[in-house]
Amino acid sequence: MNPAIDTRLVRRLVDGQFPHWADLRLRPVERSGSDHVIHRLGDDLAVRLPRHDGAIGQSEKEYEWLPRLAPGLPLAVPVPVAVGRPGEGYPWPWAVARWLPGEVATVAAFGESAAAAAALAGFLRALQALPVDGAPAGRAPLEARNDVTRARIAEVAGVFDAAALTRVWDEALSAPGWDRPPVWFHGDFHTGNLLSAGGRISAVIDFGGLGAGDPARDMTMAFTLLGAGPRRVFRAALGVDDATWARGRGWALATGLNAYTSYAAIDDRVAAQTSRQITQAVL
Incomplete structure (x- = not known):
């Protein structure tokens, strides 16, 4: 309890x-x-x-x-x-x-901002470049979420396109894994963990998922905050390959489904945010 x-x-x-x-x-x-x-x-x-x-x-x-x-x-x-x-x-x-100081960043303020997309990519580039000696391993891999994610896809089949969700999930799991040296990842990189001030992204918070390994999970930001155009800016500025992008889309889908099924029924704000996240992940 x-x-x-x-x-x-x-x-x-x-x-x-x-x-x-x-x-x-x-x-x-x-x-x-x-x-x-x-x-x-x-x-x-x-x-x-x-x-x-x-x-x-x-x-x-x-x-x-x-x-x-x-x-x-x-x-x-x-x-x-x-x-x-x-x-x-x-x-x-x-x-x-x-x-x-600052306010939680919102899609309304930054979803169509190429400058915000570039700033977020720059943050991840800098984070990934730092030495990882002694770094924590972070959370379980994407594959560990397979059973629960498929169960949640079935659970929301009346709200979202279950076939489209399954396709994205299958593509994420079949994508080649990270085969380069481990790099730092934030681990919970989404809109709610960004602060803004003066019309720009100013801070990143909540590093509970911090670790080193596959950076794909940090691609979640692209699907929680950014629209299609800035999402392309973010990906290009970060130089993300197809496999990492597919795994990142899988992380966005899995975490969005987790939050939606856990909180959407009791929190309208979470319902709106996670519905967008799930929808963006399958576009």
Whole structure:
């Protein structure tokens, strides 16, 4: 059972473990995502508590790796400043990081932006160029999602074109695998993990899926944010081969189906976002 998290709990955790921040104002951040509850701490910090056991470990991973990677990246990323311990009835490690200003990027603002597509490709190029010595392996491969993805295709057959979804999934699984040295990937590179400020993409957040290996999973961004024209700009700027693109389309489909079947019935915003993601993945 997932823990109940409210501002009173977060206050007790902060005050008990980091008393030098006890005087800073604490307030919840609305729409903080399905993995973490986020509170703003003062003007410059954010407190992030995992909602469920699938998000355990992100605090330590980001604390270890993001300070090393950040100097080589062209967009801002979270800078962790502390990792909290379980306590006050809360069972898992949690994190305090520098607050990143901005709003969550939207399709309305950036879906047809070639400049945004180029900026995102530039971020991935820079990330993939960084040394991977000691990097975490990341999540399970695409093939591990086969059974559940086919089950979800059957589940949504009344809403989407199941034959088209199956075709995309089959093409993804039959595409040749990554046969080059491992590179860094974000692992959850989609619209909800982008911030914008001043009319441009300004930051990438939520590195819980960070690892090294096949970068195909980061192609998901092309299907969650970008329209057809900017998607071509993104692919060309990143130099993505056909096999990696097919696997990336598979990742977009699998993750879109996962979110749609899990949350669309209870969240209209998620329903709209994931419906678009699934539809774009089969165009």
